[in-house]
Amino acid sequence: MTADDRRPWQDLADLQRKLAASLAPLRAAAGVQYGCSAKDAVHRDDKLVLYRYRERAPRLYLPPLLIVYALVNRPYMMDLQPDRSLVRRLLELGIDVYLIDWGYPDGADRFVGLDDYINGYLHRAVRHILDSRKLPALNLLGVCQGGSFSLCYTALHPDNVRNLVTMVTPVDFHTPDNLLARWVRDLDVDALVEAWGVVPGEVLNAAYVSLLPFRLLQQKYLHMLDADGDAAQLENFVRMEKWIFDSPGQAGEAFRQFARDFFQENRLCRGGLAIGGQAVNLRKIRQPLLNIYGRQDHLVPPSASTPLAHLTGSSDYSELALDVGHIGMYVSGRSQRELPQAICDWLRSR
Amino acid sequence: MSNDKPADPMAWLQGLQKTQAEWMRQWLPWSLPAATGQSPGAGASSGGAAADMTRRVLAQVEQSLGVSRAVWELLGRSAALADTGQRMASFNSGVQQLQSEFSKLFAPSAAFVTPQAGAAPGAFQWGGAAPGFAGLPPNPMGFGLPFAGLPGIGPAREQQESMERLSGLATRVMQAQAQLATQWGQVVGNALRDLGQKLAPQLQGGVLPTSLREVYDLWVDTAEKAYAGTAQGTAFTQAQSELANSLSQLRIAQRDWLEEWGRAFDLPTRAELNSLHQQVRALKEAVQKLTGRV
Numbered sequence: 001m002t003a004d005d006r007r008p009w010q011d012l013a014d015l016q017r018k019l020a021a022s023l024a025p026l027r028a029a030a031g032v033q034y035g036c037s038a039k040d041a042v043h044r045d046d047k048l049v050l051y052r053y054r055e056r057a058p059r060l061y062l063p064p065l066l067i068v069y070a071l072v073n074r075p076y077m078m079d080l081q082p083d084r085s086l087v088r089r090l091l092e093l094g095i096d097v098y099l100i101d102w103g104y105p106d107g108a109d110r111f112v113g114l115d116d117y118i119n120g121y122l123h124r125a126v127r128h129i130l131d132s133r134k135l136p137a138l139n140l141l142g143v144c145q146g147g148s149f150s151l152c153y154t155a156l157h158p159d160n161v162r163n164l165v166t167m168v169t170p171v172d173f174h175t176p177d178n179l180l181a182r183w184v185r186d187l188d189v190d191a192l193v194e195a196w197g198v199v200p201g202e203v204l205n206a207a208y209v210s211l212l213p214f215r216l217l218q219q220k221y222l223h224m225l226d227a228d229g230d231a232a233q234l235e236n237f238v239r240m241e242k243w244i245f246d247s248p249g250q251a252g253e254a255f256r257q258f259a260r261d262f263f264q265e266n267r268l269c270r271g272g273l274a275i276g277g278q279a280v281n282l283r284k285i286r287q288p289l290l291n292i293y294g295r296q297d298h299l300v301p302p303s304a305s306t307p308l309a310h311l312t313g314s315s316d317y318s319e320l321a322l323d324v325g326h327i328g329m330y331v332s333g334r335s336q337r338e339l340p341q342a343i344c345d346w347l348r349s350r
Numbered sequence: 351m352s353n354d355k356p357a358d359p360m361a362w363l364q365g366l367q368k369t370q371a372e373w374m375r376q377w378l379p380w381s382l383p384a385a386t387g388q389s390p391g392a393g394a395s396s397g398g399a400a401a402d403m404t405r406r407v408l409a410q411v412e413q414s415l416g417v418s419r420a421v422w423e424l425l426g427r428s429a430a431l432a433d434t435g436q437r438m439a440s441f442n443s444g445v446q447q448l449q450s451e452f453s454k455l456f457a458p459s460a461a462f463v464t465p466q467a468g469a470a471p472g473a474f475q476w477g478g479a480a481p482g483f484a485g486l487p488p489n490p491m492g493f494g495l496p497f498a499g500l501p502g503i504g505p506a507r508e509q510q511e512s513m514e515r516l517s518g519l520a521t522r523v524m525q526a527q528a529q530l531a532t533q534w535g536q537v538v539g540n541a542l543r544d545l546g547q548k549l550a551p552q553l554q555g556g557v558l559p560t561s562l563r564e565v566y567d568l569w570v571d572t573a574e575k576a577y578a579g580t581a582q583g584t585a586f587t588q589a590q591s592e593l594a595n596s597l598s599q600l601r602i603a604q605r606d607w608l609e610e611w612g613r614a615f616d617l618p619t620r621a622e623l624n625s626l627h628q629q630v631r632a633l634k635e636a637v638q639k640l641t642g643r644v
């Protein structure tokens with residue numbers, strides 16, 4: 001048998017060897033921890049907890065930055081581990097960082113709607129920061145669905161926001177390459193909410209992995225073995241897995257409104273959106289606006305995000321596109337190197 | 351392609367596969383939680399996340415290599431033929447056979463997909479799937495109920511209609527699953543076809559992929575492209591939505607059925623709790639307004 005002929009058989013043997021090498025580190029990674037930056041809970045409101053991160057460098061003379069994450073995933077992705085933490089990098093650059101943890105809705109939250117989240121919880125968190133720090137306005141950074149919320153909030157309460165940053169934020173939900181939005185279009189949202197009350201995180205997870213089923217349900221796990229037993233790499237992998245599948249349930253009313261008004265009727269982009277009876281007019285956003293998106297994002301394709309350029313009344317609109325995917329925006333080496341500094345520089349110049 | 355053929359490469363591969371399977375059997379008990387009684391970690395933390403991860407990895411390795419292994423074996427058999435024409439014919443025929451075999455995995459029972467002439471939309475057809483009941487009239491409400499389709503009468507009429515609704519919805523769910531399975535069958539079939547088209551030029555030129563991993567990664571790329579092409583289409587979207595929607599309706603009907611029993615025993619029901627939640631919300635809003643927190 002020649003060397004070339006041996007190669008395929010060596011592949012299988014190599015796979016077995018890597019698997020054997022991975023079992024012990026995987027077992028050791030069972031109790032993986034996440035979140036690496038010290039923080040204090042400064043405000044609580046039902047299940048919401050507002051955190052202020054402790055400084056890691058002398059703070060710049062800038063309004064604090066409030067991070068508003070999506071409801072559909074846990075916000076510790078922003079501070080996952082020391083070498084993958086947007087929060088940590090911002091703190092090291094002197095930014096005063098707050099973050100909203102929405103918590104895990106339960107059956108008692110089934111009637112919580114977007115008005116509660118945006119004009120209730122988010123507004124009260126913003127007021128807490130401004131009142132406790134005696135500030136007129138703060139900087140807002142909205143991530144994914146949190147970015148959509150931040151746009152709505154800024155349009156409804158413009159006086160409270162100095163500068164607005166949106167990250168991987170969907171605005172136009174009807175672009176042709178948005179597969180998730182395509183699937184939601186024929187969904188009987190009322191029946192789903194009636195059936196579940198609080199829509200389980202597992203339902204959303206199933207939808208997300210269904211976007212790339214062969215990669216996310218198969219190939220990813222084989223590629224994990226390329227770590228060849230490296231404990232640190234495998235621990236990182238397990239930590240990511242924890243975050244990916246640690247999805248809170250969605251309060252039924254909020255899910256209904258978001259799925260219907262944003263996904264199905266595209267009202268944030270098209271117009272006609274109302275939150276708590278108040279019309280959301282993106283033209284009322286006149287703050288400086290930085291829109292960050294990933295060119296490889298399959299969950300929020302660039303085409304879903306870039307229409308923001310023409311929807312607000314801001315005369316200071318900037319875009320920052322990185323060659324990363326949706327999750328890569330938070331944790332990739334490239335985003336860790338480029339993103340925090342870019343955000344800091346942008347905020348400092350306004 | 352080398353002219354030095356291995357003595358018996360297929361036997362070699364089979365031997366290695368047996369070794370792999372035996373090795374996995376040895377390792378799997380070690381990685382399972384203490385409940386198996388075989389784990390050296392018995393009594394200690396079960397390491398739920400890691401054990402679950404290990405099981406998933408092992409299952410995926412076996413499952414993922416299935417298609418790649420089948421393609422690899424096909425490549426090996428075809429490459430062994432000296433004549434180029436025979437080689438390509440063997441390969442293309444093999445790809446078609448794989449398409450057929452893997453697509454069959456997703457083929458639903460014809461009774462669920464193809465209604466017989468004159469049947470009500472969504473009806474489950476006895477004649478095709480249950481020959482013993484072929485003499486019964488078509489059942490527009492579902493299976494298992496000889497008198498289904500007749501109006502409920504008597505004191506239990508409400509319960510009878512609930513059961514008929516449940517069985518009708520269960521049928522709807524199964525039909526939706528069948529429709530979606532058909533779509534997945536197309537995805538796999540198209541993916542295998544496209545994979546064959548990508549590998550054929552290599553085989554024709556006498557250059558085989560050098561690793562099983564290469565075949566596997568190519569399979570994943572091809573499968574994702576085939577999936578994207580189908581998943582964007584109306585048929586897939588509608589099949590998937592219909593499955594989700596019918597499952598929601600079934601769940602609602604099941605809950606309503608259970609609540610009937612709950613009410614009979616004076617147990618709290620969903621409707622009662624919802625009413626309480628709404629009252630609590632109204633009270634909270636009133637308190638917030640009074641305390642000026644809005």
